[in-house]
Amino acid sequence: MCCSDSKKCICALGHSIRESKCSSDDAPPFVGPSHSCSRGERCAGGSACVRGVCACEADHRAEEGYCRPIEAPNADVTLAGGNGLRFKSKIATQRPRSTPCDPSRCKLPDCFCTPSGRLPPSGLLPSQTPQFVILTFDDAVNGRTLPDYKRLFGTNRFKYATFPPRNWHNRLSTLHRNPNGCPIKGTFFVSHEWTNYDGVQWIEDGGHELASNSITHVSLEGSSTSRWLSEMDGQRRIMAKFGNSREEAITGMRAPQLAAGGDHMFEMMLRAGFIYDNSIPANGGKGSEPFWPQTMDYRPSFPCNDRPCPTRSYPGVWEIPLNQFYGRFLPQIGAHQRSSMMRAAVPLNASVDELYQMLRHNLARSLDSNRAPLVLTLNADYLQLNEENSGMQALERFLESISHEPNVFVVTLKQLVDWMREPLPIERSREHPALRCPLGFARYSAGKEQCAKPNKCIYRTPGMGSPEHQFLTCSPCPDSYPWVTNPTGNP
Ligand SMILES: [Zn+2]
Numbered sequence: 001m002c003c004s005d006s007k008k009c010i011c012a013l014g015h016s017i018r019e020s021k022c023s024s025d026d027a028p029p030f031v032g033p034s035h036s037c038s039r040g041e042r043c044a045g046g047s048a049c050v051r052g053v054c055a056c057e058a059d060h061r062a063e064e065g066y067c068r069p070i071e072a073p074n075a076d077v078t079l080a081g082g083n084g085l086r087f088k089s090k091i092a093t094q095r096p097r098s099t100p101c102d103p104s105r106c107k108l109p110d111c112f113c114t115p116s117g118r119l120p121p122s123g124l125l126p127s128q129t130p131q132f133v134i135l136t137f138d139d140a141v142n143g144r145t146l147p148d149y150k151r152l153f154g155t156n157r158f159k160y161a162t163f164p165p166r167n168w169h170n171r172l173s174t175l176h177r178n179p180n181g182c183p184i185k186g187t188f189f190v191s192h193e194w195t196n197y198d199g200v201q202w203i204e205d206g207g208h209e210l211a212s213n214s215i216t217h218v219s220l221e222g223s224s225t226s227r228w229l230s231e232m233d234g235q236r237r238i239m240a241k242f243g244n245s246r247e248e249a250i251t252g253m254r255a256p257q258l259a260a261g262g263d264h265m266f267e268m269m270l271r272a273g274f275i276y277d278n279s280i281p282a283n284g285g286k287g288s289e290p291f292w293p294q295t296m297d298y299r300p301s302f303p304c305n306d307r308p309c310p311t312r313s314y315p316g317v318w319e320i321p322l323n324q325f326y327g328r329f330l331p332q333i334g335a336h337q338r339s340s341m342m343r344a345a346v347p348l349n350a351s352v353d354e355l356y357q358m359l360r361h362n363l364a365r366s367l368d369s370n371r372a373p374l375v376l377t378l379n380a381d382y383l384q385l386n387e388e389n390s391g392m393q394a395l396e397r398f399l400e401s402i403s404h405e406p407n408v409f410v411v412t413l414k415q416l417v418d419w420m421r422e423p424l425p426i427e428r429s430r431e432h433p434a435l436r437c438p439l440g441f442a443r444y445s446a447g448k449e450q451c452a453k454p455n456k457c458i459y460r461t462p463g464m465g466s467p468e469h470q471f472l473t474c475s476p477c478p479d480s481y482p483w484v485t486n487p488t489g490n491p
Pocket residue numbers: 138139191213217256257
């Protein structure tokens with residue numbers, strides 16, 4: 001049938017395009033904001049059905065087919081049709097060169113550094129400082145990775161006291177909790193290609209943190225500020241539109257392939273409203289303490305070993321360094337295998353017990369010294385190590401072991417930054433607003449309640465490496481495959 005508004009052929013209500021034909025849906029269709037929901041259509045793009053129309057919240061407006069924040073952190077960014085994202089204004093003057101940390105001028109909550117890079121904020125003694133552990137996950141969210149995420153964080157995560165269970169009451173919840181009783185949360189750096197957005201929606205609904213890992217997932221080494229913008233802010237918009245996520249809540253990024261982009265990357269972050277980066281490796285040496293995060297007002301206190309290194313000052317942008325993970329001791333070189341990505345620091349044949357000991361050993365490096373946050377860089381290759389889920393088993397054992405430690409909190413990177421902006425000693429941290437159980441995920445619940453039957457969106461993509469691309473989403477399928485030049489999938 002013909003849609004009079006867009007003068008295009010569309011499928012009748014209750015039908016969607018499958019293999020170029022309109023076929024009937026069992027479930028009512030997803031529609032974007034401003035569309036009618038009077039016949040049971042499911043509101044998408046962050047909207048909810050209000051008096052028969054899919055409506056955005058008061059501080060949001062319908063734009064590009066989803067609800068965008070009116071006061072967006074990336075308000076200076078515009079979609080240049082077919083050319084990806086661009087800044088509306090030019091950079092007026094070059095930013096000043098960064099200088100070594102000056103603690104007398106760098107004050108919280110907006111600025112933080114120490115000359116050594118190794119001290120907790122606000123002069124807290126390590127013994128007064130909570131030990132933060134952050135579970136970060138990298139790459140596409142799909143059938144390869146989502147089952148692991150559900151196993152770790154699923155709310156129906158029960159272990160039976162006896163098996164088979166004698167009665168229903170024998171089940172014990174094994175959901176891991178922090179010392180203040182809140183369930184632990186993770187940070188997910190999502191890249192676009194091969195990601196299913198019903199999975200992204202599941203992550204957001206669970207109160208976890210979504211962050212950007214680019215659209216293409218190829219190294220952006222040597223890329224311009226515009227390219228960084230199209231990749232990182234573009235992925236934020238894709239997650240908001242197709243994962244029904246809150247665009248303004250996506251404030252972190254990790255460079256694809258951990259190839260950080262120096263000044264071009266930080267310039268983009270500052271202007272597009274990214275609050276932190278988590279890409280730069282740091283290695284203080286085995287015998288010394290790991291590094292704390294800092295803001296980029298001042299030159300990083302940890303050595304930059306991978307070019308390009310940032311040379312200018314970026315006020316208020318946090319760098320959370322990746323302290324290298326120490327793996328197996330190699331007697332032939334008299335040192336530990338180590339890497340920013342955990343997978344690269346552990347041998348393929350490592351046993352669950354050995355992997356668990358490595359996790360404890362890396363935690364002890366922080367917990368018994370300066371309490372620098374322990375960022376675990378998890379990906380499918382680590383969790384599914386040796387095709388036996390060895391990494392996953394070790395991680396679960398590790399989480400179980402730290403759940404008995406009164407000073408260890410498992411938080412998201414965003415929570416870590418919020419705590420660092422206003423740090424409190426341990427005994428008061430249990431009530432810290434940043435560490436309270438997240439409530440925000442219930443925000444769009446009216447529009448999100450059912451994502452059981454997502455749309456499968458299929459596209460011919462000649463010249464893209466794979467001739468066909470597809471993804472699942474609980475939003476309407478866009479006209480074209482979302483990509484760097486066209487993140488919202490406009491016709
Ligand atoms: Zn990645």
